[in-house]
Amino acid sequence: GDSVTQMEGPVTLSEEAFLTINCTYTATGYPSLFWYVQYPGEGLQLLLKATKADDKGSNKGFEATYRKETTSFHLEKGSVQVSDSAVYFCALSEGTGGGADGLTFGKGTHLIIQP
């Protein structure tokens, strides 16, 4: 079945540091890929997405590129802020078989940004 693997952390960085959170996936077809973010006490918010190979998703300074050859979708940001502290989830969706198969999530990466 489908699966998503990402570092769980916690990942602790200083403000203005460069961020990379690795995400790799296993899928039977050609999935869409997503990064969701969860702030304390909140539900998940879509951060960015990519629907086909070589697509780059971007939002709020975050970027991720759909790499089919390495089955990866790593999240990057050039300069993190304290407000970026949250849990980040990589996810995929195939939607095959005539119905939505749901999102398959990684375990989540807890990011802590120190001032």
Next chain:
Amino acid sequence: KAGVTQTPRYLIKTRGQQVTLSCSPISGHRSVSWYQQTPGQGLQFLFEYFSETQRNKGNFPGRFSGRQFSNSRSEMNVSTLELGDSALYLCASSWTGFGEAFFGQGTRLTVV
């Protein structure tokens, strides 16, 4: 535009009881999915409804069930609660059920 609304936000139930959670999707969205989030298992897909029909189901026992009404609002029910059912239950809505989903804040269920 109102987001996805889940009620109640918090619930405490006793083992063996049953519980019903409610989800109102974004206006116009016809797909509603449910997820269970626990520290050990992470986020797991429960089921998805589209136009009042269950289209897909995750690997959960039959104690977990759901339904969707004609206005796209959805409920999920858990019968014969077990301690391991304690979790954050998240509802997500989307236009078609494929890809991008918008999540509610969740219902925190504690089984004692």
